Each structure stands twice: as C-alpha cells, then as structure tokens.
Amino acid sequence: MKRTHHCAQLTSADLGASVSLLGWVDSVRDHGGIIFIDLRDRKGVTQVKFDPQDDANLGAQAAHLKPESVIEVAGKVVARPAGTVNAALPTGEVEVNAGALVVHNVADTPPFPLDDAGGDKVNEDLRLTYRYLDLRRPKMRKNLQVRHRVAKSIRDYFDAQEFIEVETPALFKSTPEGAREYLVPSRIHAGQFYALSQSPQQFKQILMVAGVEKYFQIARCFRDEDLRADRQMEFTQVDVEASFIDREGIYALFEGMLKKVWKDVLDHDLPTPFPRLAYKDAMNRYGVDKPDVRFALELQDFTDLFKTSAFKVFAATATGGGAVKAVNAKGLADVTQGELKALEDAAKSLGAKGLAFIKVEGGEWKSPIVKFFTDAEKAELTARLNIADGDIIFFAAAPWEQACAILGRIRLDAAQLLAKRGKLTLRPNDWRFLWVVDFPLMSYDEERGGYAATHHPFTAPVPEDTALLDSDPKAVRGQHYDVVLNGMELGGGSIRIHQPALQKKVFEDVLKIPADVVESRFGYMLKAFTYGAPPHGGIAFGLDRMAALLCGTTSIRDVIAFPKTQKGQCLMTQSPTPVTEKQLKELHIQTVMPPAEQG
Secondary structure (H helix, E strand, O other), X not given: OOOOOOOOOOOHHHOOOEEEEEEEEEEEEEEOOEEEEEEEOOOOEEEEEEOOOOOHHHHHHHHXXXXXXXXXXXXXXXXXXXXXXXXXXXXXXXXXXXXXXXXXXXXXOXXXXXXXXXXXXXXXXXXXXXXXXXXXXXXXXXHHHHHHHHXXXXXXXXXXXXXXXXXXXXXXXXXXXXXXXXXXXXXXOOOOEEEEOOOOHHHHHHHHHOOOOEEEEEEEEEOOOOOEOOEOOEEEEEEEEEEOOOHHHHHHHHXXXXXXXXXXXXXXXXXXXXXXXXXXXXXXXXXXXXXXXXXXXXXXXXXXXXXXXXXXXXXXXXXXXXXXXXXXXXXXXXXXXXXXXXXXXXXXXXXXXOOEEEEEEOOEEEOOOHHHOOHHHHHHHHHXXXXXXXXXXXXXXXXXXXXXXXXXXXXXXXXXXXXXXXXXXXXXXXXXXXXXXXXXXXXXXOOOOEXXXXXXXXXXXXXXXXXXXXXXXXXXXXXXXXXXXXOEEEEEEEEEOOOHHHHHHXXXXXXXXXXXXXXXXXXXXXXXXXXXXXXXXXXXXXXXXHHHHHHOOOOHHHHOOOOOOOOOOEOOOOEOOOOOHHHHHHOOOOOOOOHHHOO
C-alpha cells in the first residue's frame, strides 16, 4: 500500500474516498467487538474502525495490537455516527472503515506515557534515556517544528539581505585563554591536538578580509563548561559578520531578523527599534547586564547619603570607595522566615556578609539598623524608594559592581516571590527586547594581576576612548552590544578591530600576552589584516535559547533533539565511554585516572 493521506488530512470532503494511512497506534478501544484505533503520524490523528462483521480476521488482528505499534491501513472514509463526532480533532467528523491491515512492527509497552500530561510528570533522565519515545510526544514534536521554522526564517532573512552562508571548520587550534575547550588528538601529528571550535569568530573575520563582506552560518559550537538549563556542551548559534558596517547598522539588521522570526513563528509583531541601555545604567538600575525590564523594582544608589551616617557599615563603605544601594520589594513585607533566609543565602553566595533590610508594617519601620538612621535619611529613603506600608527594603554595601550584583539577584528573587503571591505579573510572552551597549572593553583580573577582555580581544574600542588604552584601559568602552530579552542574553557581538597595529597593541601592551605567544596563536590573523582588512562587525545569537523562548520552555534541552544531561552524558547512547588501548596507542596518548577512580 502507498500512503494517500496524512492522519490529520481527512475531513467530510473526503467521504467515500479509498485511502491508505501509515503511522503509530495511539490507542486501541474495544466497543462490543468493534475495534477502534486512533492512528497517529507526525501530522495528527485519524480514527480507524475494524468491524468484525466486515472481516472477522482483520478485527481479531486489530484487537491484539499494542499502542505504539507501526501499522498500515487501507479503507474507505465514512462519517462518524451521530453523537460520536470529536470536535477537538480536525478529522473528528470522519473515520476510516478498515479493509486491509499491515503490521510493520509490534511495540513493547513504553516505559512512560507518551501524552504531554503523563510525560511531563516523568523524571527527565528517564525521558532522555528513551529520547526517541519522548520525541513522539506532541509537545516535543512541536518544539522541533518551531526550531526548524526559526532556522528557516533566519536563512530566508539573510538570503534576502544578500548574505552568504559559509561553513567554517569544527576542528580548530587551541586558544586556551577562552572557555575550556574540547581537545582532539591528532593521529598523524603525534603529541599535537586540534580543539573543537568554540565559535567561528576568527574564521568569520578572515572571511571579511577575503572580501565575502556578508557572511552568516547556523554554526555548531563546543565548550567544555558546566551544564545548566540554558547551556549545553555542544550548541548552535546564528553567527553573522558584515563588512563596512557600524553599530547602528548592526542594530537595524538584527532587529529586522528578530522581527521576522517572531512574525513567522508566532505571528507577533515586535515593536522596533529596541530600547538601548548603557552597561553602567543597566548595572545601576537593575544590578545585572541582562536586565528583565518586565517589572520595575529598580535599584537606587544612596552612597552619598550614607557617607556621614551613624551606621558605620554603610558609612565605611561609602567613604571607602564602595557603594550603598537599596531596592524596595514593594508588597513583600509578608516574606516568611524561610524565604528571607533564602534571600540572605543568595546574597552571601555573591560575597555579602549578610542582607540588611527594613520591613514597613503598620506604619512602623522594623529593623535592627533603623535606630542608626536620622530623620533626614529616612525621609530621603521614603521619597526615592516610594516606601509604603507592606514594603520591604533590601540594602547592599560593597564595591560598586558587587553591590549591584547582590541587589540584582535579590531583585529577581523578590520578583518571583511577588509573582507567587499574585502581586506581580511576569508574562513569558511579554517580549521586552533591549540592547545593552557601551560595555567596558577591559576588566581587571585580580587573580592574575592584569587586564582581561570583557568580551573578547578582537572587540574595537569606542573611537574617542582609544587614547585611554595606554593610561586607563578600564575606562575604555568597547563597541560591544548584547541583545537581551526578559533577563536572558539572546545574542552578543561587537565591531571588531581591523587595524593590525591596534590589534597587536591590545594583545601585547594591554593584555600583556608575550609577543611569541601572540604570534603562535594569532599570527596568521594579524598577517591577514596587513593585506587590507575592511572595517567589520558581527554578532552571534543562541539558536537554542531563541527556540526555547518561542516554545515557552526554560530549558534548552527541550528544543534539542538529543541533548546531554547536566553531567554531560547522553543517557540514550550511554556516552561518554572508555576507548580501547589500541585506539589510544594510535593517537599516541595515555590516560591517567583521578585517584578517587583508581583501583
């Protein structure tokens, strides 16, 4: 038999037609000897009827079928009897009277329910062990379809913009100053290694030197990092680079891309242009460089107010170059002791010694620190934080960046607590995009006693700040930009350094990378720049994160066909696994087990 229709196609317009369907048995029901099977394929479900009065052998064969068995059915489309129409199904007005049945495969009983409600209650490790069954669930199938539509929309957009999709190598050279890499030993070159590419960054810049001008790639990338809900060891990014473009051109280009994706996938019109927020403003107001702006609860700086305070902890910080900041979690004075302890633990995880707070209940300020505040300090806090009964105010006193980070975390956790109480609405489909810009080009690494690139060492400084590279590198702003959506960094990039002398200066004079190391790691790139590198810039978007947001899930594992667990394992294939001594010998390597795993 040959499939004539998918299982979601048949309607009353097909009454009387002879059809052939293929798929999986979704359910089997025996109604007084008449067997009904819901037959499912990737498009939907059709009800098939096996009547023993028509063919007793066929009915008996159907009665013994098990769910998830693969079958082929031929028959005639008929109307369902009155009162049995299923309005919830596109095919609910009709059924197929079976005249022939081919059983391709009889299935064992699945280890968990394959409907969405039942599957969602199952431990994720079990679902990942049987991922091929998990992917049969309607929700997971839809997620893969959404991911496909996102990728297609992106390809169509960049094709219309005359970009060229170019594949860059997955096997690259080791660049150990970045994230931890996956190393691949060379069989031919004993003792030497490739590294799986963390990103196509250097190749795409070389493509600009090559005159490609407009490049994009949906690229597979690899990083040996600890895994979590929004991070996998192998991931997919939308990687883009363009010549003769500035930051304004980048903003317009990628707002257009996102607008098209959201329209194609969700039929939602994103308003553009997106707001822009300088890094320093983002930290000062929200305590993080990827702020969720769906709600207010903004941080306020009270450093100047507390320089002469009787509360010595605040005064010492304020006069010692640090910052005293506060946030009003409006309406959260009913916080429980357990919730308060969790907030304090979160603050301590970021280096705080504790979490100072003031509860306002029954017109009274309740806190051990209130006795140190003057009436003027209270008045200033009340005015700037809009303090009212039922509020709780949290404080952080620390170096500026740390104080911002502490209250930024408290702000997010407090918002979740308010949302649980119904006092704050956090709608996932409230799409609040923004650009975070003007990041510092360099940050000072206390451990190594030197500067490190905030983004990566190829980012160009803001032109008017370039002279500060010699005198005050930390004050230099980079032409770096991030696209942020509802507290998640969706993508980031920069205008690049295209002058070989400036790139060499950043490597050697600012980052203090020895000249011989610069030559061994980046010599080919610096040499390429001497042959006419155009001004260029680009960005990379996380395709997995984008698909997860569009599917309404918090875990990118839900939109990756075969993801790894948080321990970096594929439970379905039971990898990673040991390899044979013969394989190791061919690669000229030996393994040394950690002491805990020896013997």
